[in-house]
Amino acid sequence: MIQCEPILTKDFDTPDLHRLDVYRSKGGYRALEKAVNRMDPAAVVAEIKKANLRGRGGAGFPAGLKWSFLPPKGEKPRYLCVNADEGEPGTFKDKAILETSPHMLLEGIVIACHALDIHQVFVYIRGEFGRPRRFLQSAIDEAYAAGILGPSVMGKGFALDVTVQRGAGAYICGEETGLIESLEGRPGKPRIKPPFPAVVGAFGCPTVVNNVETLAFVPHIIDRGADWWLSIGSEKNPGTRLFSVSGNVVKPGVYELPLGTTIREIIYDVAGGLWAGRSLKAVIPGGVSAAVLDPDEIDTKHDFDSLGAIGSMAGSGGVIVIDDSTCMVRTLERILRFFAHESCGQCTPCREGTDWCYRILQRIERGQGTSEDLETLVSVAKNMMGITICVLADGAAAPIVSFVDKFKDEFTRHVSQKRCPYPLSGPPDGTTSVEG
């Protein structure tokens, strides 16, 4: 079993942690006091940079480095956009933070703004997140009333406003420039980079875009220091993160574990293993955009570099466990239906390719596919990789290429038997529902 005290989720069981007084009673806003009273902004940036806090949204890009890309302060204001558009299928950890400990996010936000001389924050929250939004908004209201936000943060004369903007139901608005476009009131179509948001972001101004979880870790690193943080996790992948574990496991849920925990440990030691009588067929380690792993690969450490090294990715930390009753063709078909629906449509390869792949998969799953279809599928997937403005197409191609590569015989069985060989799968009789 993994030996590590939880950081973010330490007090998640405390009732009413979302309330300011309860959060404060657990040591909340101590780090903010430290930051504004005893650290100058540059020291805060330096600490986060030293901690090598890698972005928890999916790309794993170091947050401190991202912050340091801001050009020297000029006439234009700077903005912080908080990416709360958690949309990667299999990922539900930001939701947990927003609903359980919204003040922890706010504390991270205020520290970041103090460090970066930012006075306006936009929290771009997924439109479907009704409940998380209400929790966040009431935390913001409390923070204004308590002088944590508003014209003079912590009485220091530093003005800071936090505005919550709801999305309207587009996965692509989780991509940082798609998010900014949507925030500005346009369709969420990712921008060409460079320029990166740090230089030209929201409303033409320098902008930092950080994930909810990333910012939630900031108070802890400021409170306990980068050296403490670096002692946790694996090499170059310090700290813990929230894993969203779903699929055919006994105990799906959100678990905080150090980076570098193996996938085997996540499935069997943490999530209670597979349902009785079932065996592991595959794992998607980092949301559906990540290449699928087969059971031989589950001793891989779950961190950005180790998964990258085997051609997959840690992504958003959404671990989807697939057992032997599940049809891989149907699973991939479902994934592609998602991407075809969510492609913003601006780049030709993604606009046309995602839906083409979905239609081919639909055909194979219905027993109408041919062996040429399989070849076409993989070739089309490869043709849309690496040539688009954002990585949605790559995220759609990675599962195709890895599913077909690692589970080829399942695809050929669909073709040769002219039907899906799997009955509809679900939890075995006697297992409690996984809902809720």
Added chain:
Amino acid sequence: MPKITIDGQEITVEPGTTIMRAAERLGIFIPHYCYHRRLSVAGNCRMCLVEVETWPKLVTSCTTPVDKDGLVVHTSSDRVKHSQKAVLEFLLLNHPLDCPICDKAGECALQDLYFDFSRQDSRLGPEEKVRKPKNTDLGQQIVLDAERCILCTRCIRFMQEVARDPVLGLIERGNRTEITVFPDRRLDSRYSINTTDLCPVGALTSKEFRFKERVWFLDHTPSICPHCSTGCPVILDHRRRRIYRMMPGTREGEGTWLCDPGRLGYGLFNDPDRPQSPLIRGSDRSQQSPVDWDEALKQASSGLKDIMVKTGSSSVGGIFSNWCTNEEAFVFLRLFKAFGSVNVACFDPVQGLIDSGPADGILIRDDKNPNTRGVREIFASAKGRTKTLPDLIDGILSRKIRALYVVDPDLLGRTPDGKERKRLRDALKKVKLLVVQSPLTNETSRMAHVHLPGAAWSEKEGTFTNGDGLVQRIQQAFSPPGSGLTDLEIFRRVAKAMNLKEVSAKAADLFVELASTVGPFKGMRFQTKEQTLGRLKTPESGDPKSQTAPATPDLSR
């Protein structure tokens, strides 16, 4: 300044120049759809991918600035060719391939680039193609076929950035995306037809040209739009003595935009009521009837000579307008000099043959005539040997002038309604001999004793001087209808019939003479390969209205 290599050719460019622009300068064609020289960059079609040595991914050449020395770019490596084929396959996947009924066929970038860069069969299986509406009315001039659309967004960017009327946008996502006009808006801009030129495929078509003619049957003649003093370069697309459409031309290698009213203005010369031969009013003075040129010229010249003999040369008046060419103005004045009459006036109202509306600072100007400046300059050079139009009319009304030779397509129609027009009409009624030289049939021509059918601007050679003083050539696309003649040829014949010194009917010869005698034109040469011959030497003084529009529009933008 960074020095880079594209396909083995070295070029030094300003920092920030994109690979696409650098390649353009080298004459290397990188296939593209969304990129357009004079619009902002969208980078969405992914057709212009190129390989840069040591860079891991292919990059879009339209979005990638050159800011480092020594980049080595390949525009047709195997990787690039593979991606070009892939993108074309994606573009064509749901394309309806209705080329046989598509107006763009023959000048379609999807067709052309497919043949140049792909030529592979579709791998689409038994699925249906994505179907979309094929006939959506977007505005007065434009129809959208959403199935053909490749979503390059050029039309959207044009309406936003050039026409300054952002009514177009995208709705939906993925391959369900469509171009649309915003709710309660219409694509009714005076620049809307440019979107059909910009459209690389047959998604946007103009109602004017839709289903009228296959493009490969059309002949192309460069000319100048005659419908305002901006003088945009155009290409006349015509077949069998009929113009089917007017397309934007180029000036100094750079393309132009056109306004819709100007572009559609040729329609008035496709009028079946245009005179097919000279007309004269018989002895009963009631009806005009067709005659041949000898008869018409005899009638005109003997009439003029009679009056000159009876009441002197100065009893012959002439009205010449800003709708005619520099060369015609030059010859007309020479004709009157030979007549020995100074009663010749310049008719230069702002009203033209069509109304394109008020000046907008984009292309459209208030002066709706092609040659106001040129005609004024040439008249000004005939110091003291001309009259003002009101003086000329006074002369007619007081019976000092008894014959009038009018060269203008629509003298009364272009005169502001009211007192002024009434006075002019009275004058036209009063003269004993009215000769009207005009390619159109209208109130003025019907009053004529002799109607000499001149040519439309598309039926003759010559030059116009635009509001900025640019002297630009118009070229003959085809002959005037029926037995009609070019205006210069008519002048030549009139001179001959009057036993005057022979004048040339060749615009090129006349331009040489003009350039050697009329100051502001001095030094210009008539070059058949050039459309712009030069710029007038004196600053414009007279027409403050032309100042409201930018000078010759900056076409490089």
